[in-house]
Amino acid sequence: MEENPFDLRSAGRYAIDGISDTDNQRVIIHVKDVNDEPPYFINRPLPMQAVVQLNAPPNTPVFTLQARDPDTDHNIHYFIVRDRTGGRFEVDERSGVVRTRGTDLFQLDMEYVLYVKAEDQNGKVDDRRFQSTPEERLSIVGGKRAPQFYMPSYEAEIPENQKKDSDIISVKAKSFADREIRYTLKAQGQGAGTFNIGPTSGIVKLAKELDFEDLRQPHVYSLVVTATEDSGGFSTSVELTIRVTDVNDNAPKFELPDYQAHNVDEDIPLGTSILKVKAMDADSGANAEIEYLVSDDHFAVDSNGIIVNNKQLDADNNNAYYEFVVTAKDKGEPAKTGTATVRVYTKNKNDEEPKFSQQVYTPNVDENAGPNTLVTTVVASDKDGDNVRFGFVGGGTSSGQFVIEEITGVIRLHSKAISLDRDKYELNVTAMDDGSCCVNGDATIHTSTAVVVVFITDVNDNKPVFKDCGTYYPKVEEGAPNGSPVIKVQATDEDKGVNGQVKYSIVQQPNQKGTKFTVDEETGEVSTNKVFDREGDDGKFVSVTVKATDQGEPSLEGVCSFTVEITDVNDNPPLFDRQKYVENVKQDASIGTNILRVSASDEDADNNGAIVYTLSAPHSPNDLEYFEIQPESGWIVLKKPLDSTAPRTIRSEGKYISFSHQYSHMVFTAPSALDSFLLRERYRLKVYASDRGDPPSTADVDVELDVVDRNNKPPIWDRTIYGPIHIRENVTVGTVVTSVKARLRETYKLEAMAQDKGYPPLSRTVEVQIDVVDRANNPPVWDNTVYGPIYVKENMPVGGKVVSIKASRGRFSECALPGTDDM
Secondary structure, three states: OOOOOOOOOOOOEEEEEEEOOOOEEEEEEEOOOOOOOOOEEOOOOOOEEEEEOOOOOOOOEEEEOOEEOOOOOOOEEEEEEEEOOOOOEEEOOOOOEEEEOOOOOOOOOOEEEEEEEEEEEEEEOOOOOEEEOOOEEEEEEEOOOOOEEOOOOEEEEEEOOOOOOOEEEEOOEEOOOOOOEEEEEEEEOOOOOOEEEOOOOOEEEEOOOOOOOOOOOOOEEEEEEEEEEOOOOOEEEEEEEEEEEOOOOOOOEEOOOEEEEEEEEOOOOOOOEEEEOOEEOOOOHHHHOEEEEEOOOOEEEOOOOEEEEOOOOOOOOHHHEEEEEEEEEEOOOOOOEEEEEEEEEEEOOOOOOOEEOOOEEOOEEEOOOOOOOEEEEOOEEOOOOOOEEEEEOOOOOEEOOEEEOOOOOEEEEOOOOOOOOOOEEEEEEEEEEOOOOOOOOOOOOOEEEEEEEEEEEOOOOOOOEOOOHHHOOOEEEOOOOOOOEEEEOOOEOOOOHHHHOEEEEEOOOOOOOOOOEEEOOOOOEEEEOOOOOOOOOOOOEEEEEEEEEEOOOOOOEEEEEEEEEEEOOOOOOOEEOOOEEEEEEEOOOOOOOEEEEOOEEOOOOHHHOOEEEEEEOOOOHHHHHOEEEOOOOOEEEEOOOOOOOOOOEEEEOOEEOEEEEOOOOEEEEOOOOOOOEEEEEEEEEEEEEEEOOOOOOEEEEEEEEEEEOOOOOOOEEOOOOOOOOOOOOOOOOOOEEEEEEEEOOEEEEEEEEEEOOOOOOOEEEEEEEEEEOOOOOOOOEEOOOOOOOOOOOOOOOOOOOOOOOOEEEOOEEEEEEEOOOOO
16 A cells, blocks of 8 residues: 555545455545644745835734644744834734834834744644744835836747737736726837736736747737826836647648659568658657657668668569658647658569469269369469469369369369269369469469368268167156156168158148147157046057158158157046945845955056955944955955844834833834835945056945845735736836835834843743734835946937836835737
8 A cells, every 4th residue: 555644635434445355345544733834934925025105003003914834723923023113123923914103203214124934733733832933024114115017027928820819928017005906018129019918907918910930929928017007106027938839730741742663672571671760849849759650560761761672572563662651740639741642663583483362172073973074163363464274183184083274273073983982082283383473573483272172062862860779669657747857869872961860740630620639740759748648538559750850852752650659647536426425235244155246446547547446344343253355356255244133223114213221121212104124234334446657546435234134024015916907908017007016014123121130130032023014104115326427329219228127115115017929
């Protein structure tokens, strides 16, 4: 960091931007003033002068000293250091006012001199001294004195292009008698009339135009300004010096507008002097100092105007001469310039070798081209103007299956049988001059070489082929997101270049909106264009055809068709064919009896659609002692005999019978007449169907099994004979002919036991017989609560069987018989 002392006068505070590797902070430093500056007088004009009336009484002010101190805590006091007046004056230490002392008259025209200073009594230099001004002389004259100019002399500097009547300088004087002052101006030597002064303002103006380059006008004007008080007062004079400075108002000018140099050998060494130019500038000083510049980088010019070659010259370019501009530029501000034209004529030498128009030629020839087929034409020229002949490197005009014409540079296939079995042929050709450009010149023969690469162009006679098409058996998982990769196909084309470049596309199937797959035209990567549903319209297999097209003209194409297998995802749960299963099981059914078969289906495939059944008894887990389910078939099988001593439920019309007992007897009470009831036991089970997916999907269904007593009493018809029944011969099928009824009569025997609470307890049993008498007040009961789903073929004939449904009506059955010939 730069170490400089702070200066309160230039800035009261400083802001520093702290710079580090991690952060920037702004620091404000307030600078506290230190009393380190001495005071100084500000009285004008100088030297200090004053007048005093001859009869001035004591304490008459004649002058006021004025001083300043840059420090903020200054304390200025004024003092008379030396008194040459005999004590006739004193100074107020704080205000600086100089006053008269004593009653004696002051003498006319007598000069009274005081030496004064101002002192900062807050700014100590040491224990005995304070900071102070230098001693200043104060001259006081008795009576009157001439006016005093504010400066002992005046100087001004103006440019030569100063405008006429413009202000130059103000020259002012002070009158001690407080009178108006008139100013006059006089030239000392040359320059009279060049300037004038305002008689009352004291402002000096330019009276006529200036020209620094005019030798008749001086560059320095010495003038005298006189200030005279009105009404015959005093006058005084002061010198005024005005200097005229040069302005860059003249551009450099060359001695000649054009410069020429002839017969300059093109092979002269670098830096050879060719010619000299010269320019002049009428201005003076830096405005007349000139530097030279050239516009062609083949040349350079020094400060003396000597032009040399900066690069190797070439007579074969620029029509055998160089023309450029040389510029003379002065050092004025702003600079002025002048220009001239330079033409350098060069003399040719046989120094150039032939130049091919291209260093590498790349013609194309069809692979089936015949003899004498044009391949290309090589072109070369010699800047020296020599004639050029062509050949192959190594000599001769024949190389392999190619020939070149010596004069024209035409390259052809030779006239014999052609066999272009490579991708390209590389030929090295030469161009040779004959030195005919220059009389008595250099006879050296110059040569150059170029390369001709002949590319054999392929003919589009092979179509793209999918060699591995028969091995494509891709799979994609149903539900895979759109854009999922399926397979990468590849087709090859034995042609070359663009004829062998293949692009892929999907062939849209007939009557198909859009495509189910996409293919990257460059890589052959096949991706899905939809989300597939194996159980929906997409099915298990989807056909796709990919086309490969080469880029020849005209293009050829090949196709590959294959099948994409949509693999299953376990996205469908098992579905039971009923919402609830209800079945009766006989009380005396044997172990292993198939009671009921539940059935569930799953639209998924393989393990995702393979169903396993399990059985549970959520209401009474002990019920699983009696039943089990075959996991594959869904058959519910009796596992344990239904014990006749198992608890029974007497139920009538869905209402339970209440029981009450005393130690001596038991009473069965029904809420209504036991007109229709069954003695049965009900088992409530739940079957689960789970597929074998990972994770598996599961569904469940409720199963109710009602245990019924052994049916050992046949129904009883309400009549022994029905008829005779008469029907018309033309009765329609389905007409009700008559109704027949049968009823079940069943007796239930129970054993009731009464037991006391003695020890040991004593008991006795009694047989109870219950006869159930039916009353036709039960509505029909459907075997199933839901039938379906039911599938019907669209081409089924009218009257075809759709489904068989069945309903029963309690203990009685009633059927309506259609009228038939067999009845």
